[in-house]
Structure formats: structure tokens, C-alpha cells
Amino acid sequence: MSLSTMLASMGEGMLRTCLIFFLTLLFSLPLGMVIMFMRRSRILLIRGIAHILIAVLRGTPLMLQLLMWYFGPFYLFGWSIRGYRFTAIILGFSINYAAYFAEIYRGGFESISKGQYEAAEILGYSRVQTFFKIILPQVIKTILPSVTNEIITLVKDTSLAFTLAYNEMFSLAKQIAASQTSFMPFIIAGVFYFVANYAVAFGMERVEKALDYYH
Amino acid sequence: MILQMNGIQKSFGGLEVLKDISLHVDAGEVVSIIGPSGSGKSTLLRCATFLEKVDAGEITYMDTTAVRTGGDGHAVYLPHKELNSVKRYFGLVFQQFNLFPHYSVLKNVMDAPVHVQKRNKEEVREEAMAILKKMDLDTRADAYPCQLSGGQQQRVAIARALALKPAILFFDEPTSALDPELTGEVLKVIRQLAEEKMTMVVVTHEMPFARAVSNRVLFMDKGVVVEQGHPEDVFGDPQQERTRQFLRNYQR
Numbered sequence: 259m260s261l262s263t264m265l266a267s268m269g270e271g272m273l274r275t276c277l278i279f280f281l282t283l284l285f286s287l288p289l290g291m292v293i294m295f296m297r298r299s300r301i302l303l304i305r306g307i308a309h310i311l312i313a314v315l316r317g318t319p320l321m322l323q324l325l326m327w328y329f330g331p332f333y334l335f336g337w338s339i340r341g342y343r344f345t346a347i348i349l350g351f352s353i354n355y356a357a358y359f360a361e362i363y364r365g366g367f368e369s370i371s372k373g374q375y376e377a378a379e380i381l382g383y384s385r386v387q388t389f390f391k392i393i394l395p396q397v398i399k400t401i402l403p404s405v406t407n408e409i410i411t412l413v414k415d416t417s418l419a420f421t422l423a424y425n426e427m428f429s430l431a432k433q434i435a436a437s438q439t440s441f442m443p444f445i446i447a448g449v450f451y452f453v454a455n456y457a458v459a460f461g462m463e464r465v466e467k468a469l470d471y472y473h
Numbered sequence: 474m475i476l477q478m479n480g481i482q483k484s485f486g487g488l489e490v491l492k493d494i495s496l497h498v499d500a501g502e503v504v505s506i507i508g509p510s511g512s513g514k515s516t517l518l519r520c521a522t523f524l525e526k527v528d529a530g531e532i533t534y535m536d537t538t539a540v541r542t543g544g545d546g547h548a549v550y551l552p553h554k555e556l557n558s559v560k561r562y563f564g565l566v567f568q569q570f571n572l573f574p575h576y577s578v579l580k581n582v583m584d585a586p587v588h589v590q591k592r593n594k595e596e597v598r599e600e601a602m603a604i605l606k607k608m609d610l611d612t613r614a615d616a617y618p619c620q621l622s623g624g625q626q627q628r629v630a631i632a633r634a635l636a637l638k639p640a641i642l643f644f645d646e647p648t649s650a651l652d653p654e655l656t657g658e659v660l661k662v663i664r665q666l667a668e669e670k671m672t673m674v675v676v677t678h679e680m681p682f683a684r685a686v687s688n689r690v691l692f693m694d695k696g697v698v699v700e701q702g703h704p705e706d707v708f709g710d711p712q713q714e715r716t717r718q719f720l721r722n723y724q725r
């Protein structure tokens with residue numbers, strides 16, 4: 259098998275990897291905000307639920323969570339859902355990452371001084387204005403480095419989708435490596451992850467620079 | 474009359490911080506509040522500006538009574554919307570400035586008039602620049618708070634409060650977070666406002682300033698107003714032993 263055919267057959271896997279990556283970010287970034295608000299809720303029950311949820315999601319392997327999402331409906335309820343594999347992957351990834359993002363957000367919000375809220379209140383800003391104009395921009399700046407770390411971890415974690423026999427790039431690399439008795443697919447995979455993470459780091463650094471005008 | 478507070482009571486847990494305090498401020502008056510740390514001065518300002526809820530008492534701005542004591546002896550506040558329309562009567566300058574760090578000086582001053590009061594942006598910009606000029610900060614309009622000295626930041630905070638055209642401006646120890654050499658520039662600005670007959674209530678430890686600028690001085694201790702009157706009387710001939718003791722400690 260030539261290098262170009264190898265690349266071609268891995269290409270589709272790369273697309274799938276990218277799809278997992280972007281869909282996970284799309285769902286987990288806002289979902290993390292929801293969990294963070296639950297975590298900071300005034301109602302003890304909601305706070306408790308969020309606390310346990312975060313503890314379980316961060317305290318168990320993502321691989322196990324993926325298996326739970328995929329096989330859970332069948333073993334727990336006897337449901338077999340057609341074409342569920344991809345949904346299970348996105349569910350597992352998004353909810354797991356949302357828990358990590360929730361904790362990052364929480365740290366960000368707690369770093370904002372009470373004085374910012376009070377100044378906004380005295381000046382007459384509504385609660386919505388205070389949140390979006392005053393608080394959130396400062397939170398985003400403080401959490402950016404931690405979010406970058408998490409996104410880089412996600413790039414590498416996408417390979418865990420192989421657990422559910424989903425043919426993303428890493429699974430394909432293993433298959434081709436076995437059938438062709440070649441080491442090349444692993445090198446291609448490594449280069450792919452590296453380049454992707456380099457792009458993420460580069461992009462995030464630009465954003466951090468853009469917010470560097472104050473501290 | 475701009476502000477009338479009557480029989481204000483406030484406790485934190487079991488701690489009685491304000492015990493039946495009354496405060497009356499007329500238009501154009503400058504009232505200074507002095508007193509030892511922990512006597513409830515900040516709490517009084519925070520109650521006047523609704524950052525804290527009083528337990529009992531009455532607060533009236535202009536002709537709107539925002540808080541009254543209900544039948545059961547507990548304070549009753551106006552509904553949210555009406556309370557908000559009372560909030561436009563006052564501004565508050567904090568000890569720690571609390572500027573918005575992600576906004577430039579000019580945006581700190583302009584943002585609330587434009588986005589809260591929904592006033593015309595160009596008009597607000599002109600006014601904001603005029604206020605900044607008065608604060609001697611017009612050349613720093615594009616700077617960010619982190620690029621300014623503490624004294625400059627506090628002057629921006631004063632400009633930000635003035636831009637909303639409050640009827641009364643509260644100051645909670647506006648110079649206490651500043652290096653000694655920077656207090657002068659902030660006090661000068663407040664003095665200038667006093668000359669323009671801006672109605673102000675200033676909590677301060679700057680005794681010479683309070684004596685020179687205010688029409689009336691309140692001495693607070695342990696949640697009560699121990700003594701109040703004309704600055705020359707309170708500083709020159711205090712009637713209460715506690716006042717004398719406090720002022721003696723300050724002269725040392």
C-alpha cells in the first residue's frame with residue numbers, strides 16, 4: 259500500500275475525528291455553563307445533584323462512560339436503538355467534557371470580585387447586562403488557559419471512540435497497521451494529532467493575545 | 474430634601490450593626506461621616522444604596538419613599554421596578570474603585586449612560602469628555618484602568634458616577650486604598666464638587682478635609698450617631714466624651 263492510498267483511507271477517519279471534536283465542543287462548552295449554574299444554585303438539591311454529577315464524570319474513566327452510554331440503554335432498559343453508536347459517542351464526550359468545563363467556569367466566576375457586581379448594580383445595569391457585559395468577558399479571559407488545556411486533551415481523547423468500534427482516525431490507523439504490517443499509519447496519526455493541537459494552541463494564543471490589553 | 478433615612482436598623486446574624494440611625498441630607502449639602510473602624514459607616518452607605526437590606530426603618534429619596542417599616546415592624550421595600558427608578562437618584566464611589574478593567578476609561582464613564590439610561594451616544598461622549606477634563610483625565614480617556622495610578626482610577630470612578638447625573642453621591646472612604654501622596658488629587662476633586670454644590674455624603678478618615686469641606690459632620694460609634702453638627706463645633710468643641718476620645722486618637 260502506498261503512502262497516498264494509506265492517507266486516502268485514513269482521510270475519512272480524520273474527518274470523523276474532527277466531527278467528534280467539533281460536536282463535543284459545540285455541546286460541552288454551553289452545557290458546562292448549565293452545570294456550573296446548577297453547581298452555584300441557591301437550591302441545595304440542585305447544587306447537590308451537580309456536585310455528584312461532576313464528581314462521577316470526573317472520577318471515572320471516559321472510556322467507561324462511553325461504554326455506559328452505548329450499552330446502558332440496552333442492558334438497563336432493553337432498548338436497542340439503531341444507529342445509536344455515533345450519538346452515544348457524542349453524548350459521552352460532551353457530558354464528560356461539560357463537567358470539566360463547569361469546574362473551569364466556576365473557578366473563573368469565583369475569581370471576579372464582589373465589587374464588580376456591586377458597581378454594576380449601583381450603576382443600574384440589569385442582571386443580564388451585568389452578566390454579559392461586565393462579568394463574562396472577564397471570566398473568559400481568566401479561564402482561557404485552562405480551556406486551552408482541556409481542548410488539547412480533547413483532541414487526543416477523540417481516539418477513545420475506538421472503544422465503541424467507531425472508525426475514527428485512530429481505529430483506522432490500527433487496522434491498516436495490522437493488515438499492512440506497517441508502522442506508517444501510526445506516524446501519520448501522530449502527525450495528525452500533533453498538527454491539530456498545534457493549530458489549537460496557536461489559535462488560542464492569538465485569542466489570549468487579543469485579550470492582553472488589560473489585566 | 475434629597476435623602477431622609479429614619480430609624481434604620483441592621484443586624485448581621487446576631488450582631489447589631491446599625492441601631493436606630495437617622496440621616497437627613499438637603500440639596501447641596503456635604504455631610505461627612507467619621508468614626509472608628511467597625512462602627513457601621515460602610516453598612517449605612519450600603520443600606521442607603523440598597524446593596525444591603527435594612528431590617529427596619531424608612532428611606533426616602535426626593536419624594537419617593539423606597540423603604541418603610543411595615544405593620545410587623547419589618548422593612549418593606551418598593552417592588553423591583555419602582556425601586557430601580559429610585560436608584561437613579563444616587564451614585565456610590567467605593568473604597569476599592571471597582572472600575573471595569575476590560576473597559577477603557579472613556580467606556581467606563583460612558584457605558585451606563587448609554588446602555589442603562591439609553592441616552593444618545595454622541596451627547597454622552599461629549600459630556601463624558603467634559604467630566605474627564607474636570608477630573609484632569611481627558612488625556613487618559615483611551616487608557617485602561619490597569620495603566621492608571623490609584624488616584625487616577627478613583628477619579629475615573631467619580632467621573633463614572635457623575636456621568637449618570639445623580640442627585641446625591643456617596644463616598645465610602647474614597648482615599649483609604651490610596652498611597653498617601655495620591656489622596657490629595659482625589660480630595661481636591663471632591664472639594665471642587667462641593668464648591669459646585671453637589672450633594673454628597675462622604676465617609677472619611679481625612680479629618681482636615683472633613684472639617685474644611687462639609688456642612689455637617691456625623692460621628693458614628695458602635696452603630697449609633699453619637700454626635701453631629703457643624704464641623705467647627707464637632708471638631709472644635711465636641712460635646713461627647715467618645716467623640717473627644719476618637720478625635721484625640723486621630724491627632725496623635
Ligand SMILES: Nc1ncnc2c1ncn2[C@@H]1O[C@H](COP(=O)(O)OP(=O)(O)O)[C@@H](O)[C@H]1O
Pocket residue numbers: 485490508509510511512513514515516517
Ligand atoms: N456582610 C456582613 N456580614 C457580617 N458582618 C458584617 C458584614 N458587613 C459588615 N459587618 C460587620 O458590621 C460591622 C460594621 O462594619 P462596617 O459597616 O464595615 O464598619 P465601618 O465601615 O464603620 O468600618 C463590623 O463589625 C463588620 O464586621
Ligand SMILES: [Mg+2]
Pocket residue numbers: 514515516646
Ligand atoms: Mg468601612
